[in-house]
Amino acid sequence: MFEINNLSFSYEDKNIFEKANFSVEKGERICLLGENGAGKTTFLRILSGSLNAEMEIRFNNNRYNSIREIIDKIGYVPDKPHLYDFLTGKENIEFLLNIFNVNNKWEEIQELCRKFNLHNDLDDLVKNYSLGMKHKLYLICILVRDIDILLLDEPLSSLDIDSQKIALEKFKLFTDKGGIIIFSTHIESIEQNIASTKYKIVNKKLYKLN
Ligand SMILES: Nc1ncnc2c1ncn2[C@@H]1O[C@H](COP(=O)(O)OP(=O)(O)OP(=O)(O)O)[C@@H](O)[C@H]1O
Ligand SMILES: [Mg+2]
Secondary structure: EEEEEEEEEEOOOOEEEEEEEEEEEOOEEEEEEEEOOOOOHHHHHOOOOOOOOEEEEEEEEEEOOOHHHHHHHHEEEOOOOOOOOEEHHHHHHHHHHHHHOOOHHHHHHHHHHOOOOOOOOOOOOOHHOOHHHHHHHHHHHHHHOOOOOEEEEEOOOOOOOHHHHHHHHHHHHHOEEEEEEEOOOHHHHHHHHHHEEEEEEEEEEEEHHH
């Protein structure tokens, strides 16, 4: 169980959340809805520990003061993946795995690269990658981590149809094993395909939809 209560957050003078509450059970895939600028990306960045917010955190029956305390259990794929343009795909993978402290996963990585049709591009500089290729490379590095919560900002929007199917399979496998997925999307078919539960961000609060 992962629960956020009394979440308040502002960018300088712009208030985005005010005493918002959110809770999710193991195995759920939560779709975040809300109009442009509602705060979906901001919420995911708060949950990933990239932004500091005032809030109460409960995870697996423990209380935490900061996301930083459970950061090892959380993976985040941003809408614009942070990669180094002047490193190759393979070098970016090695760099990310090092940061995430992932060892002995090279075989799994290679298999994922083959599935996502990236295996022939790993020696190219990432500056020559398309947005979808960057997204897939970053996603692969997150999928091999040992995490409980996967945060995805508009996860499938840049992926081709075959890659979307592979990603969907991986997301379902992750939640079947008890993982939690929290993702944002504006695309109705993706929402229908992935979501087990929906939350909508309206007027600085999060509302669970039935
Ligand atoms: N770094 C920032 N500094 C100041 N304001 C910001 C910053 N990032 C986002 N905002 C503002 O916060 C609000 C929420 O933005 P956010 O990106 O979270 O929305 P979103 O729901 O993800 O929108 P979209 O559907 O367009 O992706 C917007 O009004 C935006 O202008
Ligand atoms: Mg966004």
